[in-house]
Amino acid sequence: MPRRFRSAYAIVLLLSLCPVVGHAAQVSVAVAANFTAPMQKIAAEFERDTGHKAQLAFGATGKFYAQIRNGAPFELLLAADETTPAKLEEEGAAVAGSRFTYAIGRLVLWSAQVGVVDDKGEVLRRGTFAHLSIANPKTAPYGAAAMEVLRKLGLADPLAAKLVTGENIAQAHQFVASGNAELGFVALSQVWADGRLTSGSIWQVPADLHAPLRQDAIILAAGRDKPAARALADYLRGPKAVAIIRSYGYGL
Structure with a gap:
């Protein structure tokens, strides 16, 4: 291939890659401590598949609620219950209609x-x-x-x-x-x-000895216009994430 064609080809190839790199972003995620191991695996696969990076913080759901209400810039919450995400949605601190159950804890x-x-x-x-x-x-x-x-x-x-x-x-x-x-x-x-x-x-523990541990996720107000937050929420419901979640004993 003549040099001038090689140069033109290289420029076209570089330009074609720019949109992919430009759209890669980071999403800040508050994750219930029980979901640490599976979420670390999911985050690695998410970054590999989408280019987006998930910045993870692990802790107690109740503490995350307090931090979010006090302005912590989390964009996605993976709670250990269904009550906290619902409450944040009702209070306007999360995106209405974005809540879903990602796992049933045991x-x-x-x-x-x-x-x-x-x-x-x-x-x-x-x-x-x-x-x-x-x-x-x-x-x-x-x-x-x-x-x-x-x-x-x-x-x-x-x-x-x-x-x-x-x-x-x-x-x-x-x-x-x-x-x-x-x-x-x-x-x-x-x-x-x-x-x-x-x-x-x-x-x-038999399921009838305690209330179901439905674990809900929700996009928070800070993630409302963040494509990476929406992408991770969708990814959690995809086949690769679901397989990882099941491998750790969760129900779905």
């Missing part, structure tokens, strides 16, 4: 040690442990669900002195993983991957 009682937790959760009644870890029920939906389970089992008062409260579900899990608590209520996604338990022993 609560489990977990010990890092094999054989400590039986498959019926009877270890709770035996009380042969010093500490039971839960997330803060005031700010973390999984913590609220854990307290609901204890109340329904009639164990909230008998076990009150043994409770160790983490700021969020990630810290509740860390208390058990580090051995500071023999067992604790955590999200199945934290101890489950690719269809199997990653370590220790669990009791999968």
